Amino acid sequence: MDLIKRFWDASLEELKRGYVLDEGQDSHICLVCGRAFQRGQIYPVDGLLYDARKAAELHIRQEHGSMFEHLIRMDKKYTGLTEHQQMLITLFYHGHDDKDIVARLGGSASTVRNHRFQFREKEKQAKITLAILELLREGAPEPTRLVQFPQGGHPLDDRYAVTEAEYAEVLRKCLADGLDGPITHFPEQEKKRLIIVKHISGRFASGRTYSEKEVNGILESAGLDYATLRRYLVEYGFLERTADGRAYWLKPGISLSQAGESREFGEPGVTGDAGDGGKPETASSKMAGSLEAKTAAKKEAEAGTEAKTTTPAKARKTKADVQSDSLQEGDGENAVEGRKEGVAPVDKESRRQKKLAYKETAPSVGVFQIRNKINGKGLIGSSRNIEAAFNRHRFSLSHGAHESPELQKDWNEHGAENFAFEVLETLELEAEERQNMRAVNEVLQGLEEHWKEKLQPYGEKGYHE
Structure with a gap:
């Protein structure tokens, strides 16, 4: 799933804590950078070992400061807050009293108190609006599901909206020998071409870095000029590469399957190897x-x-x-202790x-x-x-x-x-x-x-x- 879509699909509580539990990946996913913490694994942080959920919490705090700081900096079109209101809320959040805020921003104490009142009224309105929209969503018919595409060098608009049925039909016509076979017809229409390129991107593993030779080897089996396919994969945003073109990797956060399932970059848990008894060099x-x-x-x-x-x-x-x-x-x-003596x-x-x-x-x-x-x-x-x-x-x-x-x-x-x-x-x-x-x-x-x-x-x- 695309990181931006994951962010906007998150619940209010998930936005506040900064990560979501993806049952499909069995991982906690950071809403800011997309890093995954797989359940059942342990993660070393500052000399201690933590489970996936706690590691995700620490990651948010250490890498992104806090979700408050991240959300308050978002553009006005998302928060509905003016720059002055953002400054006020930030000061409120950090515990400054009215007198201190007046000294910092000017105005009067009564003006600051009025702002506090207005923010409480905004909160009430937001609750009602959320309740109405949730009821609307629950009562509305199931919408047509669209296939997600990344935003690459070619900006995509509503003209590139593709339903899952359209996606499957294009693949059926253009890969006549099966989904794992070569491309038998490469369409001229850009929308259909994008579908083919997306499907081919699924032949690359998430989280792995490829040399140009390895990329060419994978694309040769597609039955089309591998240089052309490689260029489309980069231009449409499925693959990213270094400036010199020596290393390629699948773009983080993109959906790889037509059914809407996703695989994202995530660092696995690591367990240390036992030392050899002597004092190791750090x-x-x-x-x-x-x-x-x-x-x-x-x-x-x-x-x-x-x-x-x-x-x-x-x-x-x-x-x-x-x-x-x-x-x-x-x-x-x-937090758990290290391996005890006597364990093989x-x-x-x-x-x-x-x-x-x-x-x-x-x-x-x-x-x-x-x-x-x-x-x-x-x-x-x-x-x-x-x-x-x-x-x-x-x-x-x-x-x-x-x-x-x-x-x-x-x-x-x-x-x-x-x-x-x-x-x-x-x-x-x-x-x-x-x-x-x-x-x-x-x-x-x-x-x-x-x-x-x-x-x-x-x-x-x-x-x-």
């Missing part, structure tokens, strides 16, 4: 050394070259400092298989850029989950609530199709290393500063102050 110290090596190597690189993308910066392997048992989600304690260790082959499986689904960690194709200005950031970060920025921009007013202004003026979301550099980390959030954040901060120094995204060249 991930923090090893990654700090890795950062020094990477920084030295970068200084020797050619000056003034284009920003390289997806340059693996392999962090050295470490022994895990945290050991854990599996945790079944329920009403028990959220996982055999080497099983451990190897788990590591391989984790690498297949682990989110990208590294530095990225949002680049304006019109004027070349860029915003540089870093994240432990680049795909989710892209999702979060797109969501904020599409709702007029981005933290950068200049970027928001250009987005509104030029449109989403004139912005590129690029990966500048990624770190390859073992599962154990990802658990040390502090060390990873230190490395990312250093790499982000390096790219800012290199690209100078300030003033006319960027959106940083």
Whole structure:
């Protein structure tokens, strides 16, 4: 399911807490960035282990501040609040009294009290409106279900509305040898062509990064020129890629099946491997050394070259400092202790298989850029989950609530199709290393500063102050 649709389908309580439970994925999904926390798995946060629900709560607090801050920044067309009203509500939320608010914003205490009264009246009206609309929805006939498409380089409007019946009929005519077979007819009408491209996107796994050669290999079986198909997949927003075209991945949050089911990026829970008895070298110290090596190597690189993308910066392997048992989600304690002595260790082959499986689904960690194709200005950031970060920025921009007013202004003026979301550099980390959030954040901060120094995204060249 598309992240924006998931947001607007959420209940009032789900909007307040910032995540929803997706029964199909058996996961708690963040409404801001789309990150998934699968039930039955455990997640290490700051040295403690948490179940999926509690990990989702901590994620909202650590990555997005609070849902209040996120919602209050949304555009007036969604909140119905003027800028002055947003400031007042924010001050109310943080516990400022009338006297303090008058000192900050001016006016009189009676004016502030009147605003409080007006907000209570708005709340009453909102309750009645919600009740009326819910009753309307419950009494109305079942609407025709539409297939969801992502917003790619070609903006889609109501002309591209496709029912599930239309979707199935086009596939029947254009893939005569079956849904898994080659394309036997590639339609000229863009609406039908979009259906075919969407279906082909289902041959890529969510959460995995592909080389261009791997993408071409998958598309060759479709019976059409793979370069043409690859271009359509990117232009229509099903696949995303690095600026140099060396890495591709399925766009987070898009619906992959004609029945409306969805698969989204999500970081699986990670359990640490047992140490070998000696005091292990910490991930923090090893990654700090890795950062020094990477920084030295970068200084020797050619000056003034284009920003390289997806340059693996392999962090050295470490022994895990945290050991854990599996945790079944329920009403028990959220934080659990590490594995106790006497528990038999996982055999080497099983451990190897788990590591391989984790690498297949682990989110990208590294530095990225949002680049304006019109004027070349860029915003540089870093994240432990680049795909989710892209999702979060797109969501904020599409709702007029981005933290950068200049970027928001250009987005509104030029449109989403004139912005590129690029990966500048990624770190390859073992599962154990990802658990040390502090060390990873230190490395990312250093790499982000390096790219800012290199690209100078300030003033006319960027959106940083």
